[in-house]
Amino acid sequence: MRTVLVVGAGQSGLQLALGLQDKGYEVTLMSNRTPDEIRSGRVMSTQVMFDTALQHERDLRLNFWEGRAPRIEGLGVSVAAPDGSGRAVDWLGRLRAYAQSVDQRLKMAGWLETFVQRGGRLVVHGASVADLDYLSGTYDLTLVAAGKGELVSMFERDPARSPYDAPQRALAVSYVTGLRPRAEHPGTEAVRCNLVPGVGELFVMPTLTLSGRADILFWEGLPGGPLDVFRGVRDPAEHLALTLELMEKYTPWEYERAAGVELTDSGATLAGRYAPVVRKPVGRLPGGGLVLGVGDVVVTNDPITGQGANAAAKCAASYLSSVLMRGDRPFDEAWMKATFDKYWFTTGKPVTRWTNAMLAPPPEHVLNLIGAAGQLQPVADRFANGFDNPADFDDWFYDPVDAVDYLAEVGAGAGASSAE
Structure with a gap:
C-alpha cells in the first residue's frame, strides 16, 4: 500500500485525498481547521461548478448535496x-x-468527515515548511494543496505564464x-x-x-x-x-x-484581492525532499471567469489519474513535472488564457461577440458552455478573423433556419 500526504483541505486537496483513499492508498490529510471550525467560519469562495467538474465529484460518490442545490x-x-x-x-x-454551487463551508466540512469515516487519517495542524521537511520522508508522495501562507513560497513564480504581478x-x-x-x-x-x-x-x-x-x-x-x-x-x-x-x-x-x-x-x-499567478509545480524542501503543488497552489486565477473550483476539481482528477498510472514506480521530479504538464495543457492553460483575456479591456471583436449573443442564441449558448470547457474559446474568441468567420457562419445558419 503506497502512502500519500495531502496538505490542504480545499476542493483540490480533499477531492484528491478522497480519490486516492477510494483506490486503496493510505492517505494522511493535514487541515488547519476541524469540520466544525470550517462550518462556523467565514465564506471562502463564490464557487459555481459546471458539469465536467460535478462529474468528477459524482465519480467519487461525493455529490452529497446535488439533490438540494439549485440547478x-x-x-x-x-x-x-x-x-x-x-x-x-x-x-x-x-x-x-x-x-451547481455549494457553499464550501458545507462541502469541505462534510468531505472532511467523510474522509475520516472512510478510514483516512486527519491531522488538524497548520503545516509549515519545517513540518513537511520532517514528514515528507515517511511518505511515498507529498502533495501541497494549501494555496495560502508559508507553503506557497516553496513554489517559484513562472514569469512566462504570469503576465500580471499585481491584483487586477x-x-x-x-x-x-x-x-x-x-x-x-x-x-x-x-x-x-x-x-x-x-x-x-x-x-x-x-x-x-x-x-x-x-x-x-x-x-x-x-x-x-x-x-x-x-x-x-x-x-x-x-x-x-x-x-x-x-x-x-x-x-x-x-x-x-x-x-x-x-x-x-x-x-x-x-x-x-490577489494577483493571478502560475507557479512551477515542484517544491524543494530544505532537506532535499520534493513536493508537488496542487490546484491554486500552482495555478491561481482571478475568479472573473468562475473557474477556481472547476479548475481545482479537474486538477485533482488529472493528478489522481497520474498517480494511479504510476503504479509502484517512484514519484520523482520528472514524474511530478509531467503530471503538472498534463493538467496544464488540458485545463490550466485554457483557463488562464481566457481569464487573463477577460481581465483586460475587451478588444472590438470581443465586444462584437458579446453584442451578437443578444441576437443569435447559438452564440449566447456557446459563451455559456465555455464556462464548462474554456478550451472551446480557442476556436472563435481570441482572434478577430476567427470571430468574424464564426459570426458569419452562425448568422448564415440562422438565416437559413428563418427561410425554412
Whole structure:
C-alpha cells in the first residue's frame, strides 16, 4: 500500500485525498481547521461548478448535496449602457447540463468527515515548511494543496505564464436570502454576469449554504476605482449595505430585486484581492525532499471567469489519474513535472488564457461577440458552455478573423433556419 500526504483541505486537496483513499492508498490529510471550525467560519469562495467538474465529484460518490442545490440552467450577461440608462446588452445562454454551487463551508466540512469515516487519517495542524521537511520522508508522495501562507513560497513564480504581478480586481462577496427572481426569466436559475465598463463586474449566482437556498452577490472592482471601497470594512451589515449601494448606482436592474435581502449568517461576507499567478509545480524542501503543488497552489486565477473550483476539481482528477498510472514506480521530479504538464495543457492553460483575456479591456471583436449573443442564441449558448470547457474559446474568441468567420457562419445558419 503506497502512502500519500495531502496538505490542504480545499476542493483540490480533499477531492484528491478522497480519490486516492477510494483506490486503496493510505492517505494522511493535514487541515488547519476541524469540520466544525470550517462550518462556523467565514465564506471562502463564490464557487459555481459546471458539469465536467460535478462529474468528477459524482465519480467519487461525493455529490452529497446535488439533490438540494439549485440547478443552474443558464448564464446571462448584461452590459451597462455608457449613459447609465440601463442595459445596452442583455442575454441568457443555455447550459447543456446544469451547474451547481455549494457553499464550501458545507462541502469541505462534510468531505472532511467523510474522509475520516472512510478510514483516512486527519491531522488538524497548520503545516509549515519545517513540518513537511520532517514528514515528507515517511511518505511515498507529498502533495501541497494549501494555496495560502508559508507553503506557497516553496513554489517559484513562472514569469512566462504570469503576465500580471499585481491584483487586477478588488473582490467583495455577500451571501444573501430574499433576492427576487429576474422578471424576464422567473423560472430559470442562472448565473448573472453584469459588466460595467471601466468600473468592474457584479456576479449574482444561486447557491446552497448552511441554512438552505441563497444567492451570492459578488463585486469585482477595478483597483482604485469606485468599487474598490471594501478594504477595512469589518462589519457584515456595513459590507452588505455598501454592496447594495453600489448595485443601486451601477446595476439598478439587479438592485430592484434586492429589496429586503438579508445576510445568511454572520460569516456571509468576504473581501480581498490577489494577483493571478502560475507557479512551477515542484517544491524543494530544505532537506532535499520534493513536493508537488496542487490546484491554486500552482495555478491561481482571478475568479472573473468562475473557474477556481472547476479548475481545482479537474486538477485533482488529472493528478489522481497520474498517480494511479504510476503504479509502484517512484514519484520523482520528472514524474511530478509531467503530471503538472498534463493538467496544464488540458485545463490550466485554457483557463488562464481566457481569464487573463477577460481581465483586460475587451478588444472590438470581443465586444462584437458579446453584442451578437443578444441576437443569435447559438452564440449566447456557446459563451455559456465555455464556462464548462474554456478550451472551446480557442476556436472563435481570441482572434478577430476567427470571430468574424464564426459570426458569419452562425448568422448564415440562422438565416437559413428563418427561410425554412
